Amino acid sequence: MLNLTNLDATSIAVYRTRVAHPAATAEQVSAELDLPLPQVHLADGRLAELRLLRPAPADGWAAVSPETASDLLLAEAERALLEQRTAVAAARAGLSALTGEYLDARSRRSGPGGVETVTGEEALRAVVHELSQSCRATVDAMVPVGAGDRAPLPEMPLDLAVLARGVTVRTLFQQAGQGHRATASYARAISTAGALVKSVTLLPAHMLVYDGTVAVLPLGPGPSGADAVVVRDPAVLQVLMQLFDQHWERASDFGAVEQHGGEGPSDLERAVLRLMAAGKKDEVIARQIGVSPRSISRIVAALMERLQAASRFQAGVRAAANGWLA
Structure with a gap:
């Protein structure tokens, strides 16, 4: 679990100084901020844990942008979360299909x-x-x-x-x-x-x-x-x-025309996505929804294009990330 409480005022001050002075040594940062050298070293360690600093070639530290640090630190957690949400949606759809x-x-x-x-x-x-x-x-x-x-x-x-x-x-x-x-x-x-x-x-x-x-x-x-x-x-x-x-x-x-606006799926598309997430083939989806397999194939192709997905699994992951399976 990430401990963001480590990012205290001293750590932020050290981070700002290293951004402003990329080549500064710990001693120079200490003098710039009027901080004891051990506090600078402690702050450097905290920033490195959060990927806001990375080792520099000359045994120093180089500051990293918060966006890059976020990508490095959170990419794996976000990927695991997406997989978990997809699995939950697939399980829900599978149980509903029963x-x-x-x-x-x-x-x-x-x-x-x-x-x-x-x-x-x-x-x-x-x-x-x-x-x-x-x-x-x-x-x-x-x-x-x-x-x-x-x-x-x-x-x-x-x-x-x-x-x-x-x-x-x-x-x-x-x-x-x-x-x-x-x-x-x-x-x-x-x-x-x-x-x-x-x-x-x-x-x-x-x-x-x-x-x-x-x-x-x-x-x-x-x-x-x-x-x-x-x-x-x-x-x-x-x-x-x-x-x-x-x-x-x-x-x-009955007979009302479905009003669909925005980027989210229609009710029909959402039903197709849920059955896709449950691992159903086009022929089974068509039979359960009551339309032709050709219509389902067109809907699936359009959804994958909207989600910019190269596979049905990837489409499920991205649909879950967008909240389309909720």
């Missing part, structure tokens, strides 16, 4: 009245229809990709009927869904009927939560159809609602 896997695995834990497995598209439709009819207060939907790209959740007729009963409906899409014709049409229809519709760059899971007491989580097409689980475990539901509310708070109105 949210979907956690919800999947946690929801599969069986227990009396806790989790129900649903197999097949018709069975899934029947479950959703029953829950839509029985809900009384809220429906919260998280749709990571465009409507129709996965299991048939949610469904517009059911949403319109729920809204007509005065139920509050909140639906979150990924921003990529704004360019999906069916998704955009669906969002406009339920919004007109009174639903609250927002979008965010990246969503971790596909789910429906009814009245905060039961959730449907599609797991993607299985061997026998569109598999899902129905969860009634209060602990899991609490996690799901916290996850939804966190994303809802930072989401923007």
Whole structure:
């Protein structure tokens, strides 16, 4: 640890004298400042520790500018700090990327009245229809990709009927869904009927939560159809609602054009950087964000150019240093 308290008034006076008189000996500095010679030697030692003095060829000392001393003294510490910040950001992104896997695995834990497995598209439709009819207060939907790209959740007729009963409906899409014709049409229809519709760059899971007491989580097409689980475990539901509310708070109105100014990244670029820092390839990033691999390649290339990075690792280091991964 650097001890900058060593830079006392005497040391500063000696430093100024050696800057003004580069060839001065310790005796001459002592006479110039009217200081005892041992104090001059002690100050020289303190300044050398801080790299403000370096040995001169004639067994004396040469003064170094504070900028140069800073580069010499702090370069290694700054490099270690950058690596640490990059590692922390990568770890955070990696853990966040596991949210979907956690919800999947946690929801599969069986227990009396806790989790129900649903197999097949018709069975899934029947479950959703029953829950839509029985809900009384809220429906919260998280749709990571465009409507129709996965299991048939949610469904517009059911949403319109729920809204007509005065139920509050909140639906979150990924921003990529704004360019999906069916998704955009669906969002406009339920919004007109009174639903609250927002979008965010990246969503971790596909789910429906009814009245905060039961959730449907599609797991993607299985061997026998569109598999899902129905969860009634209060602990899991609490996690799901916290996850939804966190994303809802930072989401923007569906269809709103992202306002991006200054030198920092847009929300989409930030999401790409975080997944890059987690070691994800372009194809995986494209699938999670919901855009084409070609679009991700263009975004990555543009980010590396803005960061003047020669590699993805270097781009992560510089993005972390700029605070872009926070």
